[in-house]
Amino acid sequence: KNEVEQSPQNLTAQEGEFITINCSYSVGISALHWLQQHPGGGIVSLFMLSSGKKKHGRLIATINIQEKHSSLHITASHPRDSAVYICAAPMIKAAGNKLTFGGGTRVLVKP
Amino acid sequence: GAGVSQSPSNKVTEKGKDVELRCDPISGHTALYWYRQSLGQGLEFLIYFQGNSAPDKSGLPSDRFSAERTGGSVSTLTIQRTQQEDSAVYLCASSFQQGDGETQYFGPGTRLLVL
Numbered sequence: 001k002n003e004v005e006q007s008p009q010n011l012t013a014q015e016g017e018f019i020t021i022n023c024s025y026s027v028g029i030s031a032l033h034w035l036q037q038h039p040g041g042g043i044v045s046l047f048m049l050s051s052g053k054k055k056h057g058r059l060i061a062t063i064n065i066q067e068k069h070s071s072l073h074i075t076a077s078h079p080r081d082s083a084v085y086i087c088a089a090p091m092i093k094a095a096g097n098k099l100t101f102g103g104g105t106r107v108l109v110k111p
Numbered sequence: 112g113a114g115v116s117q118s119p120s121n122k123v124t125e126k127g128k129d130v131e132l133r134c135d136p137i138s139g140h141t142a143l144y145w146y147r148q149s150l151g152q153g154l155e156f157l158i159y160f161q162g163n164s165a166p167d168k169s170g171l172p173s174d175r176f177s178a179e180r181t182g183g184s185v186s187t188l189t190i191q192r193t194q195q196e197d198s199a200v201y202l203c204a205s206s207f208q209q210g211d212g213e214t215q216y217f218g219p220g221t222r223l224l225v226l
Contacts, residue, residue, distance in 0.1 A: 033215070041148075041200055043217040086154065097206070097213060098144060098167065101154040 003027050006087055006102035013109050019074040021105045023087035032070050033099065034061050035086040043086075046072070077109045113137075115218035117203050123224045124193055132188040132221045136205030143186050144206075144215060145178060149199040157201075160186060193225045 004025045013019050023032065031050040037043045047054050047061040049070075054061050058077075063070040074081050084104045090097035116135045124130050136143050145157040156170040160180040171177070175193075180186040190197055200222050204215040 035217075040219075041222070042219045043202065045214050045216065048214045088154070097142070097215070098156040098159045098170065099146070099154075099215065100156070101146075103153045 004102040010106045015111050019077050021072045023070045025068050029089040033088045034072050037084040079109045081109050117218040121222045129191045134186045134203030140205035142206045144204045146202045147199045195225050198225045
């Protein structure tokens with residue numbers, strides 16, 4: 001079992017729909033990252049959060065440390081949101097902040 | 112530059128040859144990470160540098176892989192006697208300091224294909 005798991009693996013939505021991606025982890029973490037990877041392969045860091053909720057534009061990330069769960073929400077989705085979304089966490093037991101990654105969620109937003 | 116840069120962006124090599132991949136982190140970032148993303152698989156950690164400390168090499172898949180970081184800045188990942196299973200996108204990331212949950216900034220990656 002992976003230490004960081006995401007669901008769903010794939011998600012297709014119509015433009016304008018609300019999208020939720022879930023991430024759960026099985027060990028203690030210091031913070032959780034949400035990353036976006038576009039078809040070209042480049043990775044952009046969207047959020048890093050250790051508690052509560054963060055919002056940036058149409059993106060909202062929440063985390064519940066007690067339940068070891070985080071969600072990434074996309075409101076009013078747009079085709080340009082089509083990408084792979086990856087959650088990742090530096091494990092407390094690990095020295096440094098090397099990340100352990102979820103398997104990614106491939107999101108396709110159709111116009 | 113404003114972000115993390117990597118070179119080359121693409122590399123095709125023959126099995127058995129050595130390759131060097133370069134990463135230029137964001138200026139002032141003390142932590143540098145190498146990750147790998149194999150085709151159809153997720154990202155995995157390879158090696159981590161923090162300041163002048165000994166690197167954390169726990170993610171390197173074999174002794175054919177090595178990395179160095181000169182002057183606390185530029186890093187080179189070397190793969191000796193490449194194998195087809197080394198084909199992957201190699202990503203470098205840097206962050207400002209070691210601390211709980213600092214943001215890591217990723218480079219564009221080097222896409223390596225071993226024939």
